[in-house]
Amino acid sequence: MAISAAIGTPLETCLAQAVDANPALKDTAAVIAAVARSAVEISERIGRGALGGDLAAAGEHNSDGDVQKALDVIAHESVTAALRTAPVAEVASEEAEEVMQLNPDAPLAVAIDPLDGSSNIGVNMAVGLIFGIRPSIKDPANPLASFTTPGSTQIAAGFVTYGPATALILTLGEGTQSYVLDRAEGTFKLTSPAMSVPASTKEFAINASNARHWDAPVKAYIEDCQRGTEGPRDKDYNMRWLASLVADIQRVLTRGGVFLYPGDARKNYARGRLRLLYEVAPVAMLVEQAGGTATDGQTRILDLVATGIHERAPLVCGSTEEVACVATYYAGGKPDAGRSPLFGQRGLMRS
Numbered sequence: 001m002a003i004s005a006a007i008g009t010p011l012e013t014c015l016a017q018a019v020d021a022n023p024a025l026k027d028t029a030a031v032i033a034a035v036a037r038s039a040v041e042i043s044e045r046i047g048r049g050a051l052g053g054d055l056a057a058a059g060e061h062n063s064d065g066d067v068q069k070a071l072d073v074i075a076h077e078s079v080t081a082a083l084r085t086a087p088v089a090e091v092a093s094e095e096a097e098e099v100m101q102l103n104p105d106a107p108l109a110v111a112i113d114p115l116d117g118s119s120n121i122g123v124n125m126a127v128g129l130i131f132g133i134r135p136s137i138k139d140p141a142n143p144l145a146s147f148t149t150p151g152s153t154q155i156a157a158g159f160v161t162y163g164p165a166t167a168l169i170l171t172l173g174e175g176t177q178s179y180v181l182d183r184a185e186g187t188f189k190l191t192s193p194a195m196s197v198p199a200s201t202k203e204f205a206i207n208a209s210n211a212r213h214w215d216a217p218v219k220a221y222i223e224d225c226q227r228g229t230e231g232p233r234d235k236d237y238n239m240r241w242l243a244s245l246v247a248d249i250q251r252v253l254t255r256g257g258v259f260l261y262p263g264d265a266r267k268n269y270a271r272g273r274l275r276l277l278y279e280v281a282p283v284a285m286l287v288e289q290a291g292g293t294a295t296d297g298q299t300r301i302l303d304l305v306a307t308g309i310h311e312r313a314p315l316v317c318g319s320t321e322e323v324a325c326v327a328t329y330y331a332g333g334k335p336d337a338g339r340s341p342l343f344g345q346r347g348l349m350r351s
């Protein structure tokens with residue numbers, strides 16, 4: 001439901017209001033409160049920086065082959081301990097190979113990236129946590145049943161950004177809200193009851209070091225953005241890349257933009273880098289609920305169905321007009337052929 005509380009209202013009060021309006025959200029609210037408790041703990045830990053030990057110390061490899069840093073493991077243990085106290089049957093975590101069974105009779109399943117933006121650990125840059133909450137499907141024959149449904153079955157989704165401020169971005173399926181942690185009180189408080197992604201933008205986010213590996217539509221789209229007013233897009237673009245999905249998406253949710261992590265030609269990158277269940281699908285729900293669009297380039301993310309819990313998916317999301325523009329490149333076209341270098345307003349053959 002949409003949140004109508006005043007700015008500054010504590011998360012707990014907002015959740016209680018949501019449950020009053022829709023009692024079916026009671027268990028979901030309990031899960032969100034548990035995730036928020038873990039986020040407060042991790043925020044304090046990150047805030048101490050190197051005074052709290054070497055959070056970037058390398059450990060084992062995780063399911064995706066990434067080296068786990070100390071903070072990846074600390075965050076995973078903190079959030080799964082919190083979820084054990086909530087009505088959660090199963091957890092799919094980036095940091096666990098298999099689905100974790102918590103409270104078997106509980107009604108909900110949670111997909112979680114306990115620590116997003118791991119390359120930013122230890123350099124005082126923004127990192128975060130991402131989660132998506134789904135109904136738990138009890139199917140003894142299929143231990144993945146709760147997670148092999150479309151992203152549109154998510155009941156709620158959110159992420160936390162541990163940045164200059166610790167923020168919680170949340171949707172309960174109707175609108176996207178933001179909260180900021182009041183460090184003095186250890187409580188998240190409402191800062192925006194309805195985030196709204198502007199339909200158009202002049203800002204894109206992509207890891208440009210991968211340009212030589214991109215497919216033709218992404219290459220053409222980014223090249224045209226870079227040509228600015230000299231090219232068919234006829235506007236000068238800015239580029240931002242924080243290497244932290246949560247921070248990049250918080251910017252897109254706040255002032256618009258388009259975020260791309262496409263598939264590319266590198267080994268194991270045919271479907272990009274981001275994981276469908278605990279990164280792409282929650283972000284897609286938040287972006288859609290804020291009036292933006294989220295696709296894999298062409299197909300709506302929330303229609304995609306995972307076949308494994310660590311499956312990847314390309315992500316193109318943010319301002320609706322810009323995401324639609326990327327889709328035209330994938331469909332083999334250009335957004336406005338009438339403004340091509342040859343025929344456009346500044347073209348050689350202006351009519």
Ligand SMILES: O=P(O)(O)OC[C@H]1O[C@](O)(COP(=O)(O)O)[C@@H](O)[C@@H]1O
Nearest residue numbers: 113115116117118119207243244245
């Ligand atoms: O290092 P790259 O290829 O730019 O990838 C950065 C992306 O990888 C991620 O760090 C992946 O998440 P994890 O840190 O949870 O593995 C995203 O937050 C970020 O957008």
Ligand SMILES: [Mg+2]
Nearest residue numbers: 113116117279
């Ligand atoms: Mg991540």
Ligand SMILES: [Mg+2]
Nearest residue numbers: 094113115116
């Ligand atoms: Mg992670």
